[in-house]
Amino acid sequence: MRILVVEDSKVVSRILQHLIAQELGCEVDFAEDFTSAKKLLASHDYFVAITDLNLPDAQEGEIVKQVLAQQIPCIVLTGSLDSKQRQRLLQLGIVDYILKENRFSYEYAVRLVKRLQRNKHVKVLVADDSVVSRKFVRSLLEQHLYQVIEADDGLSALDVLNTQEDIQLLITDYNMPGLDGFGLILKVRERFTREEMAIIGLSSDDDQSLSARFIKNGANDFLKKPFVHEEFHCRVLNTLDSLDMVRRLWEQANLDYLTEVYNRRYFFSRFEPQLSTLNQKQTAFSVGLLDIDFFKKVNDTYGHDIGDEVLIEFAQRLKQFFGQHFVVARFGGEEFVVAFKGLNGSKAFTLLDKFRANLAASPIKTSDGELNITTSIGVASLTGDSLDNLIQRADKALYDAKESGRNLVCIDS
Numbered sequence: 128m129r130i131l132v133v134e135d136s137k138v139v140s141r142i143l144q145h146l147i148a149q150e151l152g153c154e155v156d157f158a159e160d161f162t163s164a165k166k167l168l169a170s171h172d173y174f175v176a177i178t179d180l181n182l183p184d185a186q187e188g189e190i191v192k193q194v195l196a197q198q199i200p201c202i203v204l205t206g207s208l209d210s211k212q213r214q215r216l217l218q219l220g221i222v223d224y225i226l227k228e229n230r231f232s233y234e235y236a237v238r239l240v241k242r243l244q245r246n247k248h249v250k251v252l253v254a255d256d257s258v259v260s261r262k263f264v265r266s267l268l269e270q271h272l273y274q275v276i277e278a279d280d281g282l283s284a285l286d287v288l289n290t291q292e293d294i295q296l297l298i299t300d301y302n303m304p305g306l307d308g309f310g311l312i313l314k315v316r317e318r319f320t321r322e323e324m325a326i327i328g329l330s331s332d333d334d335q336s337l338s339a340r341f342i343k344n345g346a347n348d349f350l351k352k353p354f355v356h357e358e359f360h361c362r363v364l365n366t367l368d369s370l371d372m373v374r375r376l377w378e379q380a381n382l383d384y385l386t387e388v389y390n391r392r393y394f395f396s397r398f399e400p401q402l403s404t405l406n407q408k409q410t411a412f413s414v415g416l417l418d419i420d421f422f423k424k425v426n427d428t429y430g431h432d433i434g435d436e437v438l439i440e441f442a443q444r445l446k447q448f449f450g451q452h453f454v455v456a457r458f459g460g461e462e463f464v465v466a467f468k469g470l471n472g473s474k475a476f477t478l479l480d481k482f483r484a485n486l487a488a489s490p491i492k493t494s495d496g497e498l499n500i501t502t503s504i505g506v507a508s509l510t511g512d513s514l515d516n517l518i519q520r521a522d523k524a525l526y527d528a529k530e531s532g533r534n535l536v537c538i539d540s
C-alpha cells in the first residue's frame with residue numbers, strides 16, 4: 128500500500144508522516160505543491176491520497192479533481208470550508224473532508240485510511256425498491272471502498288443472504304413490496320445475531336416511532352431519508368466499528384491466544400448444549416484428545432519460545448487436517464481436542480492415526496531448526512453420557528497411549 132500526502136505546510140506533513148509510520152507503516156510520498164503531486168501521481172499507484180485543498184500553485188482545489196480523475200480515493204484536509212465548497216467537494220465524490228483544527232484531525236485522517244483498507248473486505252447488502260435511493264447509497268458506500276451488493280426488495284435480499292457469504296452489513300429500507308424492512312430484519316435475525324451481521328434501517332416515512340421500532344426489531348441503527356453524506360458515513364463507520372469490537376471480544380473469549388484455535392471454553396459452550404440432542408437422536412459423536420510427547424523436554428532443551436513455535440505449528444497442522452469438517456480446540460498446555468460430530472470412534476481413530484503418522488514423518492520447522500515431534504492420542508465416542516464423561520474416557524485412552532510407549536492412538540473400549 129502506498130499513500131500520497133499533498134500538503135504545503137511542513138509541520139502538518141511531519142505530523143502526518145509520524146502518524147502514518149506509527150499506525151499504517153506503509154510507503155508514503157509527500158508533495159508540497161500541485162506540480163510535484165502531478166509528477167508523483169504519474170509515476171505511482173496510490174491506495175489513497177490525503178490532500179490539502181489549496182496549494183501554492185493551485186488555489187482552486189485542482190489537486191482533488193486530479194486525484195479523483197485517477198480513481199484514487201481522496202481525503203481532503205483544509206483550514207476552512209464554507210457550505211458551498213463542502214457541497215462541491217462531496218459532489219465530486221471525495222471520501223471525506225477534515226478541518227485542520229487540532230492533532231485529532233490528523234489522527235482522524237489516518238484512522239480513515241485504516242478503515243478504507245478494512246472496507247475493501249467488507250460486503251454490504253443494500254435492500255431498497257427505489258433505484259435512485261439504492262444507487263445513491265451504493266455510490267456513498269463505494270466512495271469508502273465497500274463491496275456493495277444490491278437487492279430490490281426484502282425477498283431478493285433474503286435470496287442474496289442465502290447465496291452470498293460474509294455479508295457484514297445490511298442497509299434496508301422500510302417500505303418495500305412483498306417483504307418490508309421489519310419483516311426482512313426479523314427473518315435475518317433468525318439466522319444472524321447482532322455480532323454476526325449489523326443492520327441499519329432507512330426510511331423517508333415521517334412516523335417518529337420508526338427509528339425505535341427498527342432497533343427493537345433487531346436493527347443496530349436507523350437513518351431517516353434524506354440524510355447528509357457525513358451522517359451516513361458516521362453511522363456506517365460506528366456500526367462497523369462496534370461489530371469489529373464485539374468480534375474482537377468474542378475472539379478473546381473463545382480463541383486460544385497463542386495458537387488461535389478454539390479454546391476449552393468454546394469447546395464446552397459449543398458442544399455441551401448439543402449433547403442431549405446428540406444422545407437422543409443417537410448421532411455419532413467422538414472426541415480425540417491429543418497430547419504432544421515429551422514436550423517438557425522441548426522447553427527444557429530449546430527454551431519456551433521454541434516450545435511456543437512447536438505448539439503453534441502443531442495447532443496449524445491440526446486445523447489444516449481436521450478444521451474444515453471438525454472442531455479443533457486447545458485444552459491447555461500441550462493438550463488439544465478434536466470433536467468429530469457425525470463420526471463413530473473407529474472412523475475418528477483412523478483419521479487421528481493418519482494425523483499421528485504424518486506428524487511423526489514430517490518434522491516441525493522452528494527458528495532453532497527442525498524438531499521431530501510425536502503425539503499420543505486417546506479416542507472415545509458418545510454412548511449416552513455427559514461431555515465430561517466422554518472427555519474423561521478419551522483422557523483414560525490417552526493415558527493408555529502414553530503408557531504403551533507414546534506416538535500411538537488408543538480407543539476407549
Ligand SMILES: Nc1nc2c(ncn2[C@@H]2O[C@H](COP(=O)(O)OP(=O)(O)OP(=O)(O)O)[C@@H](O)[C@H]2O)c(=O)[nH]1
Nearest residue numbers: 418419420421422423424426431432434435460461
Ligand atoms: N512453551 C510452552 N510450554 C508450555 C505451555 N503450556 C504448557 N507448557 C509446558 O508443557 C510441558 C508439559 O510437560 P508434561 O506435562 O510433563 O508432559 P510431557 O513432557 O509432554 O510428557 P508426556 O506428556 O508424558 O509425554 C511443561 O513443561 C509446561 O511448562 C505453553 O503455552 N508454551
